[in-house]
Amino acid sequence: MADERIALVTGANKGIGAAIAEGLAAQGLSVVVAARDAARGAETARRIGAQAVMLDVTDDASVTAAAKEVRDRFGRLDVLVNNAGISGGRSQAPGAVDLGTIRTIFETNLYGVIRVTEAFLPLLRAGTDARIINVSSGTGSLAWMTDPSHGFAVRGSMAGYPVSKTALNMLTVQYARALSGDGITVNAIAPGACATDFSAALGITLERTAAQGAAVVIDLATGTARPTASFLSDEGEVPW
Incomplete structure (x- = not known):
């Protein structure tokens, strides 16, 4: 156990989160599948040879309990992947915004990342070569959104999801600056749009x-x- 790297992935019971957890387990990491649906998280963990913990990124008590459980099991954390996120559906068009929808999006996509990162920081500081990876989106790129030649610039406008990811990108930079002295790297990634329940919710x-x-x-x-x-995709750096 001392030589194994420990990784926790939020929202890991399905979609990209489950694929991340499975890929990390295949690379030999000891993976914790964190999911608010405990049964589905446990099922995914069994399938990929990982462990599971119940974690709802929007709930203080849940996050605190999950951090304690990981501390009791492992004593440290080497990789934290803040993957949990929601699209928020369609009630986001400027001029017809449902403010409750926007709040819900930010509670998961931004505040949830803060909540989880703060709770797990002591374990990351106890880890080796610790890394925080925030799953953002290319839609959070101001450069792409304002480039008339880019596909994102001609899509319909949304006041929630892409705005939350732009905020997450800035949050990534702030944590990277703050944790540089601890040797903890913090990056945002744009995984690209994938065939998951997440994209299906947006039609x-x-x-x-x-x-x-x-x-x-x-x-x-x-x-x-x-x-x-940094803000990265599988093709290299993404412009902020």
């Missing part, structure tokens, strides 16, 4: 698989390169 049909989207996270978590304060 989008895709061919790219969750495993393809997960590959950049697995490489960042296990590779020798140690960038920090």
Whole structure:
């Protein structure tokens, strides 16, 4: 156990999160599947040879309990993947915004990341070559959204999901700056749109698989390169 790297992935019972957890387990890491649906999390963990913990990123008590459980099991954490996120559905068009929907999106996609990262920081500081990876989105890129030649610039506008990911990108930079002295790297990744329940909720049909989207996270978590304060995809750096 002392030589194994310990990784926790939030929202890991399905979709890209499950693919990330499976890929990390295949690389020899001891993986904790964190999911708010305890039964589905346990099922995924059994399937990929991992462990499971119940964790709802929107609930303080749940996150605190999960951090204690990981501390009791392992005493440290080497990789934290903040993957849990929601699309928020369709009530996000500027001019017809449901403010409750926006709050719900931010509670998971931004505040949830803060809540989890703060709770697990003591374990990451006790880890080796610790890495935090925040699953963002290319839709959070201001450069892409304002480039008339980019596909994102011609899509319908949304006041929730992409805004939450732009905020997550800035949060990534702030944590990277704050934790540089601890030797903890913090990066955001754009996995690309994949065929998951997440995209289905937005009415989008895709061919790219969750495993393809997960590959950049697995490489960042296990590779020798140690960038920090970066926004990355499987094609390289994404413009902020």
